[in-house]
Amino acid sequence: MIKKISRPDVAVIVLTRNAGVLWSQWIAGIQQQTIQAGRYLVVDSSSTDQTLEQALTAGLEVYSIEAATFNHGGTRQLAAELCHGAEYLVFLTQDAILDEPDSLELLLKPLSDAKVGMVYGRHIPHPQASLIEKHARAYTYPEASAVRSKADLDELGFRAAFSSDVYAVYRASALRSVGGFPEHIIVSEDSYVSARLLLAGWKVVYSAESSVRHSHQYSLLQIFRRYFDIGVFHASEATLLRGIGKPDKEAWVYVRSLIDYLSQRRKRLLWLAALQTLVKLLGFKLGKAYEHLPSSWCQVLSLQKAYWYARPNSWEQGWLLYQGKSRALAPKQLSVPHTLLKPAVQRLAAKPISVVS
Secondary structure (H helix, E strand, C coil), rough: CCCCEEEEEEEEEEEEECHHHHHHHHHHHHHHHCCCEEEEEEEECCCCCCCHHHHHHCEEEECCCCCCHHHCCCHHHHHHHHHHCCCCEEEEEEEEEECCCCCCHHHHHHCCCCCEEEEEEEEECCCCHHHHHHHHHHHHCCCCCCCECCCHHHHHHHHHHHHCCCCEEHHHHHHHHCCCCCCCCCCCCCHHHHHHHHCCCCCCEEEEEEEECCCCCHHHHHHHHHCCCCHHHHHHCCCHCCCCCCCHHHHHHHHHHHHHHHHHHCHHHHHHHHHHHHHHHHHHHHHHHHHHHCHHHHHHCCCCHHHHHHCCHHHHCEEEECCCCCCCCCCCCCCHHHCCCCHHHHHHCCCEEECCC
């Protein structure tokens, strides 16, 4: 029998949208953890499958928003504010499965160092993942843990700021100290926050000891759109990226590593790897030039459709559910400073939360 460790200072947060067949595995993974968190919050973007019903049956709280208001930064900031009493915020995605019962316990361990602002864990690919995807996980999430600080920015550049909130924990006070998650960002909100943490003097830890099962099988079109969005991020956050050191050359190191990996295992996949690399490069270059494209093109080329709509995030339309009953929250102002928002998106400024009961 697993001995439970009560941690009322911890909140576990997951963002969902039609979580599908892996959702029951996600719930089972959380339920088997040695850590008993003080709060389990699901922020759901208007799922139409059984996501909400399964979450409520498992005793999780659910806060529902309109799918069109989802934003990788703003929605996570909303979740952080809803859990404003927690000292540590664990974020997961709906497809990040905790197979080991001590995963959360190990993820929280580095936070015993008061200078650590964030910890993210290792991604283990699904057994059926392709060789190219298995290499991507092994390269990005190696077997050795790492601690990064501001001093590493000069040597590693953007690579030092890389992190993943697919599976991560933030010290709430550290997150607040850098202004929280950006309210309006297309992707890479995790690396954005970790860069700001490093610049502010916090440490960011990669914990290889704590893992989740997580991988993808993307089509060429999906790959193109993902890298278009990454290019948009690099263009729109150019000032921040220039401030964290030399340009990142990691992409070409990764390509050489992939060639070696496939050459030793399955050479006939080299053509596919080359094609995917070309698609990534084209998507990235086009995304970096998004300001010169019609907005209608950007909406088509991007995976993050909601990002391009000039629609405020209507957080006040959310409902917080608990075991089938609505539960009201006192109105609370989101803490994202307006100074972090670009003038073009000031209309997306934080709104009070008032849940309809």
